[in-house]
Amino acid sequence: MEGIQRERPNLLGSYFLGLLIYSSLVFLGFAPNSSAQTEASVVQLMPKLFYFESAQDLQRYYERSIEDLEKRIKKLVEIPDGRNFLLELDRLFGFFGEKMASFHLAEVALADSKLREEASRLQLRAYVWWNKEVIGRIEIHRKLRHVEVDMDRLAPKERRLLDGLQSNFRHWHSADSDSEESKLLAQQSAINRIQLSQNIEIAENLFQRNINMAKATLIFAEEDLRGVPLEYIKDLKLKDGRYQIEAAEWWQFDLIMRSANSATTRRRTYRARESIAAQINDLLIPQILELRRRLALTSGVSNWATYQLEGLVFESPKELRNFLLRAEKRNRPKFIAEQTLIRKMKSKRMGRSNPEIYLYDVAYYLNEYVKDELAVDLVGLRDYLEFEHVLQVIFEQMETSFHLKIKRSQVKVWDQNVLAYDVYERESGTRKGRIYIDPFPRDGKDKWFFSLSLNDRFVDQDGRVHIPSNLIVANYPPASEGAPALLSMEDVETQLHELGHSLHQILTNIDYASLSGMNSQEDITETPSKFLEVWMRDTEFLSKLLVHHKTGERLEPEAINKVIEALRVGSAHRRQGQIAKSILDLELHEAENSTQSARQIEQKIYAKYFYPLDEKSFPLTSFSHLFGGYDSLFWIYELGSTLAERIENLFLSEAGSILDPAMSARYRERFLSQGGIQLSRDLIADLFEMNRNSCAKFFNKLGSHRITRDSP
Ligand SMILES: [Zn+2]
Structure with missing residues (x-):
């Protein structure tokens, strides 16, 4: 539904990570945890995570880290050009990522808001240092370029590594050549970029913080909340009998939007959430857009959208736009059909014909439709989705599908609710990685x-495998008085x-830090x-998943099928919202000297592709993805949905089930484990067993129709 947004993966080599600063309370000890163990003859290393107790701890950690990295850089630049230099440079990325992991964690985990801010500040400083000392450094760039001389001696994987690393450096050194004059120009350009990227980081950081720190607290009387199952919000009841709803908390917002009968209640909640940081972020948006445009210009590209697309499956804004418009055209009839359902339900409830539909009506009337027509109470299914049970069922399925063993780890964590799991190969027992869930x-x-990559897999100079770890930050409804934590179906999704x-991060087989896992x-x-x-x-998965937390009751197969049908209702709206945001994102970043403000562009795109916004609405200001993380890359969600459908179809046509272990093994081997060792096009071609030619056609048509058995 409207307003959904998810993770910012930490892509190493991208300098525009959204840096987040938080406020407030939990206690942590300073306790490095590390373990090295031998499995077969390969030595594995679980990199240390540091928890900080004071600003001095942070400062010392920062200094030690920089000192250590400086030593590595000093050794690196002494290596003559060639293969060893290439491999060592990649390892430097790996070590840098490991050092930064403790800062990432500090931002999520530290109780003290001042400490968190300090962690953020030092993290930013470390990125600036990295850009200056590594990425912006002409000497390293030159050596990397000279590796090409050795090209014939490189294995195909090493060539891809070279290409991947060069793409990190290329933009920073566009004027690089050997004459003194152009050397000076190159230096100037690098300094310029360092400053611009630093300013972008700071502005994005503020943008995110404004959203994260904001509150949108609403007080409702019980009669305002008719339709809302009050047992799920009993902990939010005040002494005077009214309820305090925090619209900034996703689960509270979601519950109101799906179940409150009163349009006024839904409208108030919707607007409160949407305008959460509107005034301040309204000022930041044009600044961030302008800084990005200027950064693109330093690379000789006229806009940020073009800059971001370099080397990706859609190579120009035009190609990307065509993909999005094809997807929109395909989805629109289903979107309109859902609008008809919504209008019908609203008309039925309100007793008048052809009512207007607003964004805050969508989730509610779709839910009403599902209750009336399919006799499924999606909101009430929470009673069948106790958090720990849900995790157990998902992990068991992951073990079966992907041939794994997942064990709870007793490693020290930062909050009593945080869970840590180690993931092993089922047959060999080799540890693949660690997942933390907060x-x-x-x-x-x-x-x-x-989902945040804490550290990436790589093999160091002594042949030790550094084990990757991943952190999932979530905000599910917590346990309440007398009841365990119960999730919604959407939470499970x-x-x-x-x-x-x-899984993408930890099931990787790639030994290079800059290309493994999510990279x-x-x-x-x-x-x-x-x-x-x-x-x-x-159906098989859902029948294991849905078990009543009190009675242990399971649903009959017929009821499960109805649940699946119910879950499809609204999917065209979610998709349409995703496409509209992707087009908006593209348009904002394609503009070279637009006379329209971001707000005007947003209103235009929403009216054309989704729902008209009222005068006060400015969703962009509360949507963290486009200004810290996925700027002008929001479309990768739509590509993800499209490719996921294709992969689903491949599983179904080859094996009849998306849980099939043999197909999952193929998917794991050819796609999931490959990181960036091949270009995305080649990964897709390999997975679907297409040749280069049909793969090109595949992407040219992608978005326009569903896969059939014969034409992947
Ligand atoms: Zn995601």
């Missing part, structure tokens, strides 16, 4: 749902989505996550 809201914690990212090309980043969501459409 499931519930906490004061000052980021309010969204995302979100959990699958985030675990799709986790694929950005275009397919949202494909593994969208694919795991597909499990929600499988």
